[in-house]
Amino acid sequence: MRAALGGPHEEGGKHISGGEHLSSKADMxxxxxxxxxxxxxxxxxxxxxxxxxxxxxxxxxxAIKPLSVSTIDATDAAQGRKLARSLLADHGISDEVIKKAMNLLESSNDNRGALIINAKTGERLDERKEKGVRVSHLYWEKENFEQWCKQKELVVNQRMKEALTLATKVCSHPLTIAELCWSDDPDYITGYVASAAKGYQRITKVKEYGDEAGGRLFFVNDDQSIDSYIHYLEKIPVSIGTEENYEL
Ligand code: PML
Ligand code: MG
Ligand code: MG
Ligand code: MG
Structure with a gap:
């Protein structure tokens, strides 16, 4: 689903909302x-x-297990960005590449999908221009998510559910080194750095209210063709969840 104000996105409409479900026919x-x-x-x-x-x-x-979640408090957007840079540096990504990639996010409010970045050079690897790569075919059952939050003592948050579902799919691919995301929604200022190595690391403040720049960057190894990577992101169905029986 995609929704915009003032016409379709490709005719200049402003993006309002997007989303998807992966469901059985009975739940459609x-x-x-x-x-x-x-x-x-x-x-x-x-x-x-x-x-x-x-x-x-x-x-x-x-079927994939969710990334573990941690939250770091930032006092303001500047400190949040600094934290994001240092979390990315923990993955061996150089300052120069981080700076180059973050500039893309800071000046971007019309990317509907993610930008794929070579973690060694900072070059963009997908050829999707402003459209980016839209991660699709993923879901996490509402009840399982809510019980998991309870067990982990996390506040149930729909934005986090969607972002964590996506990040878990992205980070389970061996080509992904880390993901950086903050929303282009001017009312939502929490962002994250995620990876298979360190989990989903939320930063409470990575931008100021009112800022419409944001999006997703996937830092990847360049040692394989990214075509099969993009195919995985867009087309391979993934279900996130735990098999634990929370009733017991
Ligand atoms: C969170 O963990 O609170 C979600 C952060 C990213 C939100 C991205 C978005 O909704 O556009
Ligand atoms: Mg959206
Ligand atoms: Mg926008
Ligand atoms: Mg949005």
């Missing part, structure tokens, strides 16, 4: 209504353009 209608509700109750306003597509998924579903 309920999930479709949830996406309509999401688009039409957004703090960014009511969209004038709304589009939803339904695709049949035939690939084998992969």
């Amino acid at each position: 209608q309920v999930k479709a209504v949830e996406l309509i509700d999401k688009a039409f109750s957004h703090t960014q306003g009511e969209p004038t353009f709304f589009q939803m597509t339904i695709d049949k998924v035939e690939e084998h579903l992969q």
Whole structure:
């Protein structure tokens, strides 16, 4: 689903909301209504353009455990960005590459998908221009997520659920070194650095309210072709969750 104000995105409409579900056929209608509700109750306003597509998924579903979550408090956006830089540096990414990549995010408010960055050179590897790569075919059952939050003593947060689901899929691919994200939503200032090595590291403040620049960067190894990487991100169905029985 994607929704915009003032016409379709490709005709200059302003992005309001996006989302997707991966569901059984039996749940399809309920999930479709949830996406309509999401688009039409957004703090960014009511969209004038709304589009939803339904695709049949035939690939084998992969099950993945969620990344562990930690939260670091930042007093202001400057300190939050500094923290983000140091968390990325923990993955062996150089200051120069981090600076180059962060400039892309700081000046970007119209990337609908992620930018794929060579972790050694800082060059962008996808050729999707402002469209970016949209990670798709992923889900985490609401009940399982909520029980997991309870067990981990985390506040249930829908934004975090969506971002953590995505980050878990992205970071489970061996080409991903780390992901950096903060929202382009001017009302949401928490961001994160995520990786298989360090988990999902939230930073409470990485931008000031009102700032519309944001998006996602995936720092990757350049030792394989990224075509199969992009195929995994876009098309391979992934279910996030734990097998633990929380009732016991
Ligand atoms: C969180 O952990 O609170 C989510 C941070 C990133 C949100 C990205 C988005 O919703 O656009
Ligand atoms: Mg969105
Ligand atoms: Mg925007
Ligand atoms: Mg958004």
